[in-house]
Amino acid sequence: MHQNNYHKKTKFIIITGGVISGLGKGIAAASIGKLLNSRLKIIPIKLDGYLNVDPGTMNPMEHGEVFVLNDGGEVDMDFGHYERFLEVDCKSDQNLTMGKVFEEIRKKERKGEFLGKTVQFIPHVTDLIKSKFFEVAKKEKADLVLIEVGGTVGDIENELYIEAVRQLKSEVGSDNILYVHLTHIPIPSGVQEQKSKPTQQSINMLRERGIQPDIIIGRCEQKLTDKIKNKISVFGGIEKNAVISGIDVDNVYKIPLAFEEEGICEIIHRKLRVYSPPDLTSWKELLNNINEPINEIIIAICGKYTELNDSYASINEALMHCSAHTKHKINLKFIETTDIENNKKTIAEVLENVSGVIIPGGFGSRGTEGKIEVIKYCRENNLPILGICLGLHLMVVEFARNLCNLENANSTEINSLTPYPVIDIMPEQKDIENKGATMRLGSYPAWLSEESLAKRLYQKELVHERHRHRFEVNPNYHQTLKENGLTISGTSKDGRLIEFIELKNHHYFIATQAHPELKSTLTEPAPLFLGLIKSAISKSTL
Ligand code: GLN
Secondary structure: OOHHHOOOOOEEEEEEEOOOOOOOHHHHHHHHHHHHOOOOOEEEEEEEOOOOOOHHHOOHHHHOOOEEOOOOOEEOOHHHHHHHHHOOOOOHHHEEEHHHHHHHHHHHHHOOOOOOOOOOHHHHHHHHHHHHHHHHHHHOOOOEEEEEEOOOOOOHHHHHHHHHHHHHHHHHOHHHEEEEEEEEOOOOOOOOOOOOHHHHHHHHHHHHOOOOOOEEEEEEOOOOOHHHHHHHHHHHOOOHHHEEEEEOOOOHHHHHHHHHHOOHHHHHHHHHOOOOOOOOHHHHHHHHHHHOOOEEEEEEEEEOOOOOHHHHHHHHHHHHHHHHHHOEEEEEEEEEOHHHHOOOOOHHHHOOOOOEEEEOOOOOOOOHHHHHHHHHHHHHOOOOEEEEOHHHHHHHHHHHHHHOOOOOOEEOOOOOOOOOEEEEEOHHHHOOOOOOOOOEEEEEEEEEOOOOHHHHHHOOOEEEEEEEEOEEEOHHHHHHHHHOOOEEEEEOOOOOOEEEEEOOOOOOEEEEOOOHHHHOOOOOOOHHHHHHHHHHHHHHOO
């Protein structure tokens, strides 16, 4: 029924996971796409089993960073990998969640669209899921759709997705679909050899659900031995050379190269006829730069979710991209700013040997006074600093308090009773009650002023970056801030929204209301991050 609805030649690669979660299905999917993408239009789709409509309302401690797309979609952080590896802009309808699926089923049922039928998981829900695949394929004119099924096979919340991707085969024809299963090959400490049993069992679970995988990627700390490949091949009914080592690497950008070495492309090509080898020369050169740094620096990230690297995943990535372009190893130092507030540590102590500082985005008041102290230190000691979103807010607060004489100035997010609300919620945000998808989200343009650092870094006047926030610099204070020496270097077209601020006569003091880390790629690092690193390097070698 969907056949004539989609771009006819589209092929599908389905990626499922087994044994344990957290094996990196997103990176595996993105790596496969990277290897196949020289002439193909590859569109990723991620299927999440949770009942939230999107991850926007989830705590990053639980779910990792919320990734924001150009269209304002708040999506799973795997989209960061897709965009960085495939260098495409994804759309929010490429992240399907059970929250979205059931919301739509319920709406359809209320509208009477099921024509008196009993609405059932099969076929109605699975049909709806498949229709989403075809809609995306058609809209994007995709040559290849990569579908990553979240979780591990056997999870109740993902069963409907597994069933939908099983049904897909008979709709698109077996020459147009390929199933990849990512599993874990443990090396138990007692026996010191690779074990295939969990993988065998996981393959069996897939087969019980009607899916015979074409490729197995076995995540392991070592390359898979011939013996283990044989075993998986025999027990899993898979060609031996389609059992691929998913070896642990220190840098995710190496994974496409590791897969390529294992011959994954030939296997995919044999079935789908889609392979046109990409030129990976510059990718390899950039990776070499990371592997053979000429020097190293320390960059501090002041945050509150310091326990979990995933909340700052895109910042980590952006710094990795800068490392590739500057041939410097970037050592990250996470600073829990509540320690500064509680006088557990002095600023000079925490910033010892640090060549540059990032104040990342965030929500709520915890740790903000400590961050403000760090900002003051950087401003007064000419230490390079980059502020992102909440970082910009706090840099404005520090400037207002210490250079504009506005004592106790603050953001109303932190102190609603501040006498000087230099950062405030915008009028259009005030009456919003729903928490989901109601922030200023997605890509917005900013005009950069002549002779600003921002314009020098971007090399253009009009830039587009992604946003995710409710609060903004209060327009009532623009004039005061300017008069006291803050450079407002980028704004919305009408000048009402401040997008970039900076300080002249400082080595590197810049902040943006946006999240430039979300668009950074290995080949094109985010200009503000590259500027920070170059500045930190030149400072550290002075
Ligand atoms: N909490 C701030 C706001 O909502 C900043 C958000 C952010 O840093 N992404 O405006």
